[in-house]
Amino acid sequence: MSAPDDIATKQSVPFDAAEASVGSAATARATPRYVWALAAAVLAALLPLVATNFVLFQLTLVMVYGLAILGLNLLTGFNGQFSLGHSAFYGIGAYTAAILMDHWDVAYFYTLPAAGVVCFVVGFLFGLPALRLQNLYLALATFALATAMPQILKFGPLEPLTGGVQGIALIKPDAPLRLPLNPDQWLYYFTLAVLLLLMAAAWNLVHSRSGRAIMAIRDHPIAAASMGVNTALYKTLTFGVSALYTGIAGALGAIVVQFVAPDSFNFLLSVSFLVGLVIGGVGSIPGSIVGGLFVLYVPNIAESISTGLSGAVYGLIMLLVIYVMPSGAAGFARLAAAQSAKARQTWINRSERRSP
């Protein structure tokens, strides 16, 4: 825990290392990134034609978790601030949506921006004291937030609003405009659209002037400050934006699961976000979705291998994955791409030599 850049992604890419940290290591010959992104989006859009409703429900949750992990990634991966408190932002987002829908009959799509705004404000305010804390001390402060959240949600005087330990049950929305989709399919597309929009926004943020400032703070706060970056402002803003993403994910999660209860937003949820973040790849936007896949499916797989030892199996899988890919799926993909580019280069060189 010597320098902040320990937290950041450290990958051994044989070329173009500086560029790779923002994720544009595409060389002239390799397939451009947007082709992959487009292919993935088309594939995702076609899935409801073949998948069952339950699979769709699970995949929708994968996207929700992926979005929450993306929020954490903006803070931890790009700005270098630890957080064990993202379950709290997820919970605030979920409760904002649930309360708006349940008490005031607000349409479900309006609850997303509302949850985003509420979480942005809470995240920004929490970012202010976080400015003074670093690494483990920040981890403890955010951990306090995560532990406090279920208690606050259960707190007696708030019960008329939050429903106390009972939580709030919601109704699944139907597809609008008489589209020929069942609610599961509709929610899948709705979530996919929100996810793609927010991923594009995150990509733009990271590649903007502000994004460079955010990453400069991660890599070297003192150098960033002396270059004129307002570190305090950017750190608190990043906290706010990160909470906004995770809050919107929480609102989506509440709509998809149709139920919110205080104890589902506990510290363990933060831990799974963290696991997803590391497995997917710290500082990688598409990696967040891989993380979502991991935290949703792998515990189920572990359960199916051994019910009693499911925790142990999950732990072993986690260990295996980080032994094989210490910098997450994104780091692994980057390495594989670099290797294949190298192999292709040698192949081209060899064939050029053969036919002068």
Next chain:
Amino acid sequence: MELLLQQVMAGLATGAIYACMALAVVMIYQAIDHLNFAQGEMAMFSTFIAWQLIQWGVPYWGAFVAVVAVSFVGGIAIERILFRPIHNAPVLTQLVAFIALFGILNSSAGEIWNFTIKEFPTPFGRGPLFGGHLISTHDAGMIGVTLLILILLYLFFRGSRLGLAMRAAAANPASARLVGIRVGWMIALGWGMSASIGAVAGMLIAPVVFLEPNMMLGVLLYGFAGAVLGGLSSPGGAVLGGFAVGVIENLAGTFIPYFGRELKLTIALIMIVAVLLVRPSGLFGRSVVSRV
């Protein structure tokens, strides 16, 4: 006044549990520079081994010594097998390894010894101390053992060559290696020691919270809080921090009207964060200055 005294004493008694754990946490933090999230589960596993030995008819102190030794070896084995291969990986990756270890130990203990609550014996007896009703003999024994371990550790780190070598390896691995210290083994030794201290903590805590695979979760969280409050670079501070957390938690629950009871945990944590805002490296920690 009577109530205040009683609550403070009760707080000290629970604080002793947290202090034990905080001490183990700080030990490993000093050796490897990371918080061990699986520390509590390691302690729980050790305690289960002790329970099993006692069930087989081994006398308490025999089991005690055996388990401390087994935990020492186990701690070293975990370091060598699990963490040695990834010691160069980013911090967050190591954090996930800790979480994985947590899951493995918790789930295995549940499978081997199942989840029913078990009684664990205490060598100190359960009667009230000096006939008063403020604190039991077991609580007093627990506080005593914690302080004893603290003194022993202090002597070890200040007075012995090995202790000096361990401190050097933690403070500056590169320079330590240059003067001939085997840094890798010092780290392994740190793991072993912290596993042993964790085992002692587990055996002292088990009579109070009862033995079951999840017994350490809450304790570990408060132990962390205590360690961070006291300052992660100071074992004495960590012990004091552990006691402070216990007392704050109890007093907040009793004396803050209305909110107190329901939000006792929240209030304790808010107070800790407030302390950290004033002293960002904990009460007794030194802030690390690094060359730019």
